[in-house]
């Protein structure tokens with residue numbers, strides 16, 4: 001992966017997280033953390049064919065793997081299925097579906 005692309009992704013992620021924190025009062029978990037989000041789906045694998053998040057424009061995560069170089073990472077299979085329908089990243093799904101309760105319970 002190139003450093004500039006990674007930097008762009010980290011900046012986009014930071015901005016999305018800050019916006020989320022401002023709107024909801026709590027920061028979302030790091031959407032690039034593969035340990036927290038072990039489920040992935042390739043970018044564009046949704047009914048709209050969007051290659052970035054449909055609502056915040058977040059690019060997919062560089063996985064560093066040859067078989068799946070880029071993916072959107074999700075908490076569980078339900079979120080993966082939702083990505084296929086709406087094209088939304090995990091942070092946006094949490095924001096829309098008000099998942100703070102789930103986040104607190106999983107800590």
Ligand SMILES: [Zn+2]
Pocket residue numbers: 053054055056057058088089090091092093
């Ligand atoms: Zn998003």
